Amino acid sequence: MKYTLIVLALLAPLTAAASLGNLELQPEPNAFVQSLRELRRAPPLETSRKRANVETRWFTLKLDNFNAANNATWKDRVLINEDHFTDGSPIFIYLGGEWEIEPSAITSGLWVDIAKEHNGSLIYTEHRFFGKSFPITPLSTKNLKYQSVQQALADVVHIIKTLKLEDKYKDSKVIVSGCSYSATMATWIRKLYPDIILGSWASSAPLEAKVDFKDYMEVVGQAFEQLGGKYCYDLIDNATSYYQDLFEGGQGAKAKKELNLCANFNVNSKQDRWQIFSTIANVFAGLAQYQKPGNYDLPKYCSVLRSFSDDDAEALSKFVQWRLGYPTCLSVTYKGTVNYYKWAKINYEDDSGLPWIYQTCSEFGWYQSSDSENQPFGSSFPATLYTDTCHDVFSKNYTLINIEANIAATNKDFQGIDIAVKNVYWTQGGLDPWSKVGAGIAQGAIIIPQASHCSDLDSISANDSPELQASKLKLAQLVRDWLAQ
Incomplete structure (x- = not known):
């Protein structure tokens, strides 16, 4: 997707490579x-003017979360901002999608503002096979069989369980958010792991595979x-x-x-x-x-x-x-x-x-x-x-x-736009091309007129349209309600 789901960046110079004894010519x-x-780039976020202490941690995860006989492991990169955290306060996770994660996503924006209100810890997970988080190489078809949304969701759950072994997190409730494909993940992780994920904010989530x-x-x-x-x-x-x-x-x-x-x-x-x-x-x-x-x-x-x-x-x-x-x-x-x-x-x-x-x-x-x-x-x-x-x-x-x-198997597993799930807040831009495979009014999504993909990630601003501001305020209240459960 991602976030499937643009100023065009130039291709970085491709590096020459050698493989299997033969020099591979750079295309x-x-x-x-x-x-x-x-x-498929990460959604643009507002520039942070605040100093934040973002820690990089590497979590040991299983290569195959669904095969007990496969003991292979790998290191997944996670960014953590605990500037406002107090022991036992909630964990606010921003799910990485098909891009490389970087600190600004957990140093400014609406999700950061909401986390700050609740003295929460901000966690940014990097999806397997993106950024610097490669479970296995090379990227042969054989190795890419370990690339799937089910594996990625299980990775996040394992990270949560590992964090909650620490005293400061053992009583922390967990809420997740995502944009584009990672909003798809935010929806599906709530469906698959409702005992671990209290609620999800899914901005511009594609739900129907096609x-x-x-x-x-x-x-x-x-x-x-x-x-x-x-x-x-x-x-x-x-x-x-x-x-x-x-x-x-x-x-x-x-x-x-x-x-x-x-x-x-x-x-x-x-x-x-x-x-x-x-x-x-x-x-x-x-x-x-x-x-x-x-x-x-x-x-x-x-x-x-x-x-x-x-x-x-x-x-x-x-x-x-x-x-x-x-x-x-x-x-x-x-x-x-x-x-x-x-x-x-x-x-x-x-x-x-x-x-x-x-x-x-x-x-x-x-x-x-x-x-x-x-x-x-x-x-x-x-x-x-x-x-x-x-x-x-x-x-x-x-x-x-x-x-x-x-594609049919994916829709069967997750029910497309008619997914049965609670405590998920879907938001869509009225002119978001991805909205055609996402939740609509009939499914309870909030449609923001004229907005496009992942249009509501920034902090509340005087420049927001009335509908955009109302949606952000509604999310903040929903989070309060979820945490009160």
């Missing part, structure tokens, strides 16, 4: 991989139309249609030149074409996913988009180049993506996102396709782009039928 940076990386997540780009389009303006939506729509028509009309070379695609892009390869159109959509999705209405983010980006040229197609091409850091050319070949992920199996120190890609294949899907007509990104990147990647990177066993079976 060239790939714009498609880059765009996916931005979509292979073809075509609804995602619909909401991205809605965000640009409602907040950026109809002209902005139409610009994107017109430009995408123009390039799509060039490829379909036998003028792929012209499209390749105008989009500044690298020489290795094959205009006759449907998979390469899927990659470029998906990359373009992802660039805009990244902006919509973490926009803040109060900052006028999308209107500003739409103005920049228009400023590049009066010609829609040229404006879009230059905007994408700008967002991707002005590369010499855009590398978006399907083979390049597959080779990069295969390289990342050995070179796991790079922030490849490979473990998350594996989870989408084995548990969640959530492949953001162009299969809906109600979005401005054309019709040239089906979910097959991603299911093919599963097959070609991990194993021939990842056929569409088997991936669909994996």
Whole structure:
């Protein structure tokens, strides 16, 4: 997900690697991989101006929490802020998702404010196979079988049990929070371990696993139309249609030149074409996913988009180049993506996102396709782009039928959006693309108008909309109620 579920960061330089006696050549940076990386980054948080003493601890966990015969262990990184803690006060856990954890998440923001009110300890857990918490390497398909949400939830429970062996924590109640995929975890951990987790705050939690997540780009389009303006939506729509028509009309070379695609892009390869159109959509999705209405983010980006040229197609091409850091050319070949992920199996120190890609294949899907007509990104990147990647990177066993079976098993285990669970507070942004697979009004979720993904993590502010402020106040009261139980 994550948090599946954007300013675009440039790919860090990839490190050269040696494996199995043969020098592995570093793949060239790939714009498609880059765009996916931005979509799964940790949610942006307000900058803390307060000093905080954040301790790093390493917890010994089982490699396989469900196999008593497997005694292998590993070290998981956890950040702890006890600045306001008094013995026996609650433990407030922020669950890490598909990203590397860092201190600011437990030094400022709404969750920190609530913890401070109750003299609580703030704990930030790092999900296995992300950040610096690798249970086993390399990231072969065989080893990645230990990457699952069930294993990750059991990890958190083990950390809690270990903490509660300490006198200062033995009487502490435990409440968790999460954003995006980690909000999914916050929901499911409350369902699976209600005797350990008193309550959960789940901000923008995807709950229904789905292979073809075509609804995602619909909401991205809605965000640009409602907040950026109809002209902005139409610009994107017109430009995408123009390039799509060039490829379909036998003028792929012209499209390749105008989009500044690298020489290795094959205009006759449907998979390469899927990659470029998906990359373009992802660039805009990244902006919509973490926009803040109060900052006028999308209107500003739409103005920049228009400023590049009066010609829609040229404006879009230059905007994408700008967002991707002005590369010499855009590398978006399907083979390049597959080779990069295969390289990342050995070179796991790079922030490849490979473990998350594996989870989408084995548990969640959530492949953001162009299969809906109600979005401005054309019709040239089906979910097959991603299911093919599963097959070609991990194993021939990842056929569409088997991936669909994996997704069905996840929904059977956790009941999708109709999950039966108490003491969970769901919040959703009204323009969050991920809300289409999350809890809605019928399930008791609070919908914050015009907001996007994980929009309510910051402290209460005078800049908050009335609905956003009301939601934050409601959470604070719910926590008081839960702790009084």
